[in-house]
Amino acid sequence: MSPLLHDSTTSEAGQSNGHVNGATPTFAHTPAPAHPTRSLQFLQKSNEGKNSEKPAPQDAKVKLRVVVVGGGLGGLACAIALARRGHSVTVLEQAAQLGEVGAGIQIPSNSSQLLHSWGLEPLLKPVVVEPNGMTFRRWEDGSVIGYTKLVPEFRENFKAPYYVIHRAHFHTALYERALELGVDVRVNSLVMKYDLEAPSVELANGEAVTADLIVAADGVKSVARKLILGGIDSPPQPTGFAAYRATVPAAKMQDDPEISWLLEKPALNIWIGEDRHAMTYTIAAGESFNMVLSHVDHSDPATWKPETAIEDMRRHFSGWDPRLTKIIAMIEKSVKWPLMSGKPLSSWIAPSRKVLIIGDAAHAMLPYMSQGAAMAVEDGAALAAVLSLIETVDQIPSALKVFEAERIKRSGQMQGASLLNGKLWHFADGSEQQLRDEGMRPEVQGKSFSWSANQWSDPVTQWWAYGYNAEEEVEKAWRESSKTH
Numbered sequence: 093m094s095p096l097l098h099d100s101t102t103s104e105a106g107q108s109n110g111h112v113n114g115a116t117p118t119f120a121h122t123p124a125p126a127h128p129t130r131s132l133q134f135l136q137k138s139n140e141g142k143n144s145e146k147p148a149p150q151d152a153k154v155k156l157r158v159v160v161v162g163g164g165l166g167g168l169a170c171a172i173a174l175a176r177r178g179h180s181v182t183v184l185e186q187a188a189q190l191g192e193v194g195a196g197i198q199i200p201s202n203s204s205q206l207l208h209s210w211g212l213e214p215l216l217k218p219v220v221v222e223p224n225g226m227t228f229r230r231w232e233d234g235s236v237i238g239y240t241k242l243v244p245e246f247r248e249n250f251k252a253p254y255y256v257i258h259r260a261h262f263h264t265a266l267y268e269r270a271l272e273l274g275v276d277v278r279v280n281s282l283v284m285k286y287d288l289e290a291p292s293v294e295l296a297n298g299e300a301v302t303a304d305l306i307v308a309a310d311g312v313k314s315v316a317r318k319l320i321l322g323g324i325d326s327p328p329q330p331t332g333f334a335a336y337r338a339t340v341p342a343a344k345m346q347d348d349p350e351i352s353w354l355l356e357k358p359a360l361n362i363w364i365g366e367d368r369h370a371m372t373y374t375i376a377a378g379e380s381f382n383m384v385l386s387h388v389d390h391s392d393p394a395t396w397k398p399e400t401a402i403e404d405m406r407r408h409f410s411g412w413d414p415r416l417t418k419i420i421a422m423i424e425k426s427v428k429w430p431l432m433s434g435k436p437l438s439s440w441i442a443p444s445r446k447v448l449i450i451g452d453a454a455h456a457m458l459p460y461m462s463q464g465a466a467m468a469v470e471d472g473a474a475l476a477a478v479l480s481l482i483e484t485v486d487q488i489p490s491a492l493k494v495f496e497a498e499r500i501k502r503s504g505q506m507q508g509a510s511l512l513n514g515k516l517w518h519f520a521d522g523s524e525q526q527l528r529d530e531g532m533r534p535e536v537q538g539k540s541f542s543w544s545a546n547q548w549s550d551p552v553t554q555w556w557a558y559g560y561n562a563e564e565e566v567e568k569a570w571r572e573s574s575k576t577h
C-alpha cells in the first residue's frame with residue numbers, strides 16, 4: 093500500500109462518497125471523508141498495480157445448508173455467492189434441462205464487478221462483447237440524439253466492464269462456476285410445497301429436502317412470494333408494454349453497406365420514438381445481432397398469436413428509420429413478451445426468518461435499465477456478504493433484516509428508474525421530445541454536462557446505478573445496525 097494511503101474500509105460516508113470497489117482512499121492518519129466526494133480518487137490511482145490482488149472472500153463463520161429454488165440466472169448467481177463463502181448449497185430446478193430463453197442480455201458494471209470477483213472472468217471473457225458505447229437514435233432517421241461512452245469510462249470509473257452476452261452463454265458460465273464451487277444443481281426437481289418453519293421443501297416426487305435456509309429464486313410467477321406475504325400475493329402487474337425479442341445473423345447484414353456499419357464496432361444502438369423503441373447490439377462474439385423491440389400494448393397476452401408476431405412487429409415499426417426496418421425485415425422468428433413490473437414488497441422474508449425470495453420473484457421490473465438480472469446478482473452477493481459477518485446462528489434473523497432493507501430499497505429504486513425510461517424514451521414528437529433531445533445534446537457534441545435525459549449518461553444516475561457494490565453496501569448497513577444493538 094502506498095505510504096500516502098489509508099485503507100478506510102470502515103468509512104461511513106459509504107456509497108454516497110462516490111467510491112466503488114473497495115476502500116475510500118484517504119491520507120494516512122486522517123479519517124475518511126464524511127461528505128460525498130471523489131476528490132481523493134487520485135490516491136487510489138497511486139496505489140494501482142502495487143496492491144491489485146483481490147482479498148480472499150471472507151469465509152462465513154456460521155456455515156449453513158442452503159437450498160436455492162430455481163436455477164435461472166438469479167438462483168445460480170446466489171448459489172455461487174454463498175458457496176464461495178463456504179456454505180453448502182443445493183439448487184433445485186424444475187426443468188429437465190438447464191437453460192435460458194431469449195437471446196441477448198446486458199451485464200452492467202454493477203453486476204460484472206461482482207461476477208469477476210467471484211472468479212467468472214475467465215468463463216465470461218471468451219463469450220462476451222464489450223460495446224464501446226450506447227447511441228440513442230431518432231426513430232425516423234436514426235440520427236444521433238444521445239450517447240454514452242462505455243469504453244474506457246465504465247471500466248475506469250466502476251472498475252468493471254459493461255458487457256453484452258448471449259443468455260445461454262451467461263447461464264453456462266454461472267453453471268460451470270457453481271459446479272467448480274461444489275454446488276449441487278438438481279434438475280427435474282419441481283418444488284411443490286414449502287414448510288416455512290422447518291424449513292424444507294417437498295418435490296413433485298414426494299421427496300422432502302431440508303435446509304437451514306431456503307432461498308426462492310423462482311421467477312415472476314413465484315409460488316414462494318405468496319407464502320412469504322402471508323397468503324396474499326402481490327404479483328408483478330402488466331405495464332402496458334410488450335417486447336418482441338429476435339436475432340438476425342450478422343452474416344446476413346454484412347454485405348449491405350446501409351446496415352453493415354452497425355457491425356463494425358461493438359456497440360449498443362437504441363432507436364426511440366412515440367410509444368416504441370428498439371434496443372440492439374451484437375452478441376455471440378459478434379455473430380448475431382440481438383434486438384428487443386418494445387411497444388405500448390394493453391391487449392391481453394392470451395389473445396396474442398405467435399403466427400402473426402413477425403407481421404405485427406413489422407407493422408409497429410413501419411415508417412421508422414429505413415435502416416432499422418431493413419434489419420427488422422430480416423427477422424425470421426420472434427416471440428412477443430408481456431413486460432411486467434412489481435412494486436417494492438413489504439417483505440422478502442418469511443416470519444420464521446428461514447425462507448426468503450430474491451430475483452424476479454421479489455422485484456420483477458421493466459427491462460428498460462437492463463438491470464433485472466443484475467439486481468438478482470446483487471441480491472445473491474448481498475445475502476452471502478451479510479451472512480459471512482455473523483458470529484452465531486442467533487444473528488441470522490438480524491442479518492436477513494439488514495439484507496432485506498437494503499435490497500428492497502435498491503431494487504425498488506431500479507424498478508422506478510426502469511419505469512422512468514418507459515416515459516423518457518416514448519414521447520411523441522413535440523415539445524417534451526425536443527427538450528429531452530436538447531438535454532442530451534452536450535453528450536453527443538462531446539461537451540461537458542452536469543445532467544442528461546439519458547439515464548446511462550446522467551452523472552447522478554450513472555454513479556448510483558453502476559457505482560454500487562452490493563457486498564460493500566450491505567456490510568456497511570450491517571455495521572450501522574450493529575451499533576444500535
Ligand SMILES: Cc1cc2nc3c(=O)[nH]c(=O)nc-3n(C[C@H](O)[C@H](O)[C@H](O)COP(=O)(O)OP(=O)(O)OC[C@H]3O[C@@H](n4cnc5c(N)ncnc54)[C@H](O)[C@@H]3O)c2cc1C
Nearest residue numbers: 162164165166186198283311451452459462463464465466
Ligand atoms: C426483454 C427482456 C430483456 C431483458 N434484458 C435484461 C438485461 O439486458 N439485463 C438484465 O440484467 N436483465 C434483463 N432482463 C431481466 C432478466 O431476464 C431477469 O430479471 C432474470 O432473468 C431473472 O432471473 P431469475 O433467476 O430471478 O428468474 P427466472 O429467470 O425466471 O428463473 C426462475 C427459475 O426458477 C425455476 N422455477 C420456478 N418455479 C420453480 C419451482 N416451483 N421448483 C423448481 N424450480 C422452479 C424456473 O424454471 C426458472 O429456471 C430482461 C428481461 C426481458 C423480459
